[in-house]
Amino acid sequence: MEAPQATALPEEPALIPLPAQVTWESKAYVIPQQNIVCYTGEGKEASQWLKALLLKAGVSVATQTTGDCGNWKIVQDASLEGTLGEEGYQLSIKDDGVLLKAASKAGLFYGIQTLRQMFPPEIENQQLESQVVLRQTSIEDQPEFAWRGTMVDVARSFFGLGYLKRHVDRMALYKMNRLHLHLSDDQGWRIEIKGWPKLTEVGGKASVRRGRAGFLTQEEYKELQDYALARNIIIIPEIDMPGHIYAALMSYPELNCDDYTNLTPKRATPPEMFQDYNVGWSKFCLENPEIYEFVNDVIGEMAEITKGPWIHIGGDEIEDPRYKEFVVKADSIVQTYGKTTIGWEEVSKAEVSSSLISQRWHGKVESVVKDIKTIHSLCSQLYLDHANIPGQENTNNWCKKDGVSLEDTYSFNSDDPNVIGVEAAVWSEFVLSDEMLDNRFWPRAIAAAEIGWTSGEKRNYDAFKQRLGKHGDRLRALDINFYRTPGVDWGTEKAVPGIFSNFTPLSE
Numbered sequence: 001m002e003a004p005q006a007t008a009l010p011e012e013p014a015l016i017p018l019p020a021q022v023t024w025e026s027k028a029y030v031i032p033q034q035n036i037v038c039y040t041g042e043g044k045e046a047s048q049w050l051k052a053l054l055l056k057a058g059v060s061v062a063t064q065t066t067g068d069c070g071n072w073k074i075v076q077d078a079s080l081e082g083t084l085g086e087e088g089y090q091l092s093i094k095d096d097g098v099l100l101k102a103a104s105k106a107g108l109f110y111g112i113q114t115l116r117q118m119f120p121p122e123i124e125n126q127q128l129e130s131q132v133v134l135r136q137t138s139i140e141d142q143p144e145f146a147w148r149g150t151m152v153d154v155a156r157s158f159f160g161l162g163y164l165k166r167h168v169d170r171m172a173l174y175k176m177n178r179l180h181l182h183l184s185d186d187q188g189w190r191i192e193i194k195g196w197p198k199l200t201e202v203g204g205k206a207s208v209r210r211g212r213a214g215f216l217t218q219e220e221y222k223e224l225q226d227y228a229l230a231r232n233i234i235i236i237p238e239i240d241m242p243g244h245i246y247a248a249l250m251s252y253p254e255l256n257c258d259d260y261t262n263l264t265p266k267r268a269t270p271p272e273m274f275q276d277y278n279v280g281w282s283k284f285c286l287e288n289p290e291i292y293e294f295v296n297d298v299i300g301e302m303a304e305i306t307k308g309p310w311i312h313i314g315g316d317e318i319e320d321p322r323y324k325e326f327v328v329k330a331d332s333i334v335q336t337y338g339k340t341t342i343g344w345e346e347v348s349k350a351e352v353s354s355s356l357i358s359q360r361w362h363g364k365v366e367s368v369v370k371d372i373k374t375i376h377s378l379c380s381q382l383y384l385d386h387a388n389i390p391g392q393e394n395t396n397n398w399c400k401k402d403g404v405s406l407e408d409t410y411s412f413n414s415d416d417p418n419v420i421g422v423e424a425a426v427w428s429e430f431v432l433s434d435e436m437l438d439n440r441f442w443p444r445a446i447a448a449a450e451i452g453w454t455s456g457e458k459r460n461y462d463a464f465k466q467r468l469g470k471h472g473d474r475l476r477a478l479d480i481n482f483y484r485t486p487g488v489d490w491g492t493e494k495a496v497p498g499i500f501s502n503f504t505p506l507s508e
Ligand code: TNX
Pocket: 279, 316, 317, 344, 361, 383, 385, 396, 427, 428, 429
């Protein structure tokens, strides 16, 4: 018989993504009133994240750098990369406290996100009043894939700095690390380009029907990027070219051919806005060499303000005899600015550089470049603009008529060594408010986070649903208007004041 415990044993926390290895002990660790956090190496930021978490638990915390001293120890040691990888961590909770180790700041950050999920969900929006009791454990964890992303289409309907920062926070909780912003399309232009100011003066005022217009200034973009980097998330800017470009063609009519022969059919002509949903009808005047000045300037400015190594050039859904020539040139311009190109899978029809990363969305293109690296965004699993359940209003359904279910997202499996990871995309033709975007991403983005992090043999959909349900209170505390997937026990609903206040239903 076990000795009676002074403190009730907390149940095993429902961690998402599921760690590579975890052992739960039948013992508790009660967080004391006085805490000391010690850190080594580059552990300073981690110690600050941890301090913030502990302060919300209502206890007092001091941080110090001198090694092996407190009840919370954070160890950053680059030599752990061999065992833990770049983003992995080791976390142990024992009688004498908590030890977190990683090779990098990223690994430490993830160890802290794991701890965060062990705290009561109220920690997300209020100061705790009762003592926090953790379950003793030892965890060794690292991601399956380096690329665990989401994409937000801010072009059709705009989502600004405030929403994007919240989105970054939510991604970080689930250990996602890439945020791809679809910054331009036929319906709008969303990033300030100083050399071409009309892009935002004109294109920034446009949007899809009933959508929001607007744009990020370069200052806002940088602010978002720093906010994301502090949470181990790299921003990937996409300027979609040579098609999906009407917002630029509207702002600078000289980028069109004479008589607008590059617009076929002429769904709109400058200076008229395009507010519809059609794709594949606009492109640069590809025989006009001046378009390359534009491409060079825009990529140059984006490269200058982007800290991450990638620039996405789009490249989807366009037919033109000069398409391949364009893609090869755009790829080489990106490289001139010291960045690596990403493009939608169509770009791999051209002889692009071997460093280019192809983002697969329909999976039909056979790449001419051997062993091209790919991001898996297959629409049947990861296009979250599709319905959560059959018949959901205001969703796309061209890829899968019945929508993309939570299980569809979860069912990803790949043994292709060229796949570097996964990315869940929300296109915003019909996603016109923050609440609607929340509904499309969550909880399916959590399934995307787990397929990106946890290896295939450890995943089980039923077990995932069980853990996911236990996140209901946390998602509510975070004010996320998540879709209450049937078949998941989301716990008791609590009214969150004001949450639906600016919801505008779409029926006409
Ligand atoms: C295809 S995926 C598109 C987008 C649309 C989306 C709607 C891709 C590269 N292009 O322009 O918004 O379908 O699901």
